[in-house]
Amino acid sequence: MKKQGTPRLRAQYRCAECGYAAPKPLGQCPDCQAWNSMEEEVVAEESKTKVSRGLADFSSAPTKLSDLAGEGPVAARSATGIAEFDRLLGGGVVPGQVVLLAGPPGIGKSTLMLQAAARLSPALSVLYVSGEESLKQVADRARRLGIKGGAITLLSETDLSKILAAMDELKPGLVVLDSVQTVHHPDWPGTPGSVSQVRECAAELLRTAKGKDTVVFLLGHVTKEGALAGPKLLEHLVDTVLYFDTERHDLLRVLRARKNRFGPTDEIGLFEMAAGGLEEVKDAASLFVDSAGPGTCGRTVSVAMEGSRPILAEAQALVVTTRYPLPRRTATGLEYNRTLMLLAAMEKHLRLRLEDKDVFVSLAGGLKTGDPAMDLAACMAVLSSARDVAMPADTVYIGEVGLLGRVGRVPNLEGRLKEAAKAGFKRAVTPASGGKAAAGRQAGLTVVPVATLQEAAENIDGHKVVDTGTIDGHNA
Ligand code: TYD
Ligand code: MG
DSSP, rough: OOSSSSOOOEEEEEEETTTOOSSSSOOTTTTTTSSSOEEEEEEEEGGGTTOOOOOOOOOOOOOOOOHTTTSSSOOOOOOOOHHHHHHTTTTTTTTTTTTEEOTTTTTSSHHHHHHHHHHHHHSSEEEEEEEESOOOHHHHHHHHHTTTTTTTEEEOOHHHHHHOOOOOOOOOEEEEOOTTTOOOOTTSSSSSTHHHHHHHHHHHHHHHHHHTEEEEEEEEOOOOTTTOOOOHHTTTSSSSEEEEEEETTTTTEEEEEEEESSSSSSSSEEEEEETTEEEEEOOOOBBBBOOOOOOOEEEEEEEEEETEEEEEEEEEEEEESSSSSHHHHHHHHSHHHHHHHHHHHHHHHHHOOOTTTTEEEEGGGGGOOOGGGHHHHHHHHHHHHTTTTOOOTTEEOOOEEEETTBOOOTHHHHHHHHHHHHTOEEEEEESTTOOOOOHHHHHHHHHESSSSSHHHHSTTTTOOOOOOOOOOOOOO
8 A cells, every 4th residue: 555645644444346435434325325336535634625436527618509510520430350349449449439348257358458459550550558466467468369569568556646657758549557456656646446536547648648639548357246446436437338248158259339329339340369369259150159959949039239230039938837836937147027028919910828927038149138029939939838839940030019919019120030041041930010921032031921829820830829619739
């Protein structure tokens, strides 16, 4: 711990979640209600005035927008050439953009940034500041990644005043700070990594970045529970918040934009960690589909949208007789309440008796989506399990299902059909409204338009799965 320059110190407690300061340690934060989030920090009484409130200072006189609108060309984006990364950024980084890249330790933040910095480096001169690793460690990683690094300057430093001095001297176009939790400013109160230090350092970097049009990436660790010392405090400060996490039982690394002032927030970037660094997963089509053979009951395939990207998704269902007075329902990867609604709609409109059945519905491969276009596939998977009849393996089911049992249209049906055709599917059961049969034909699919759940259920490979006369299914 650094010695403070001022003798008058006092302790105070600050919430790691929301930054609420209290003179006493409290079990629960009165502001954000988080438990055990109070961290002790040392505050210098005199230096209080020197410390900013954590807000960037862009103050100006009131100015007419029309006076500004024509000023200069629209800032050009610098693309990294890593398509999965650029798509999240809306095409590339903008001068002066400050990005928070957060994720659990070991996910590959340093690797991703080094790879991105190397791609940006001839166009933007790069200052890579590591507060966690020695120069040798960073250089070793660069060698492993096959990066020569002509325009990359490395700095192993945790003192913000020295980092700012290096920025002054080198005038880099891109600064990577790995990680924001390790930096501290010796003149400011608090230990490195404390809430006040993290926030003040980030705010100071932000001011510098905006003043000099420097792109800044702040890397930050989150714990498995998703807490990051100060991430919530930083989220409103920075322009873009990216979260890096694993999916599909740790095989896949997924980058998501939580906030983006210069681009979309609904995109995902998919990566795999390989021996030579992070590799883009371009063909995501079949990642979330299990390779169960034909004839398996209780599964159907659909095409969900993750941002602008169609992804094949497999709905799985298990319907069994319950042993409890209250039948169980679970939904994994799908919204629980929506799944309950779908089950109710099926009971009503397909006369499917589920009141004495446990129903488990999930998406294969750990996929999570709120895309209502999965509704029809989820319903057909449930029906397939309840009736013990396998759904045709060459068919995708795409459509939203409403309370009235009607199959409603979904956005980007054409893109979804194309993706299904690319993956080798032959038929698609789609909403009748929207009239996109032509799109399906173009993609080489037989499109079966259906208006209701019942029509969809009757359309399974010729055999009638729903017999409205008999009510019970024949399941285990
Ligand atoms: P790292 O980028 O250090 O993670 P973070 O900065 O998020 O803590 O990378 C973490 C893991 O990636 C580490 O366990 C080693 C592994 N790795 C590879 O498998 N291949 C590689 O080429 C590199 C550089 C790392
Ligand atoms: Mg790291």
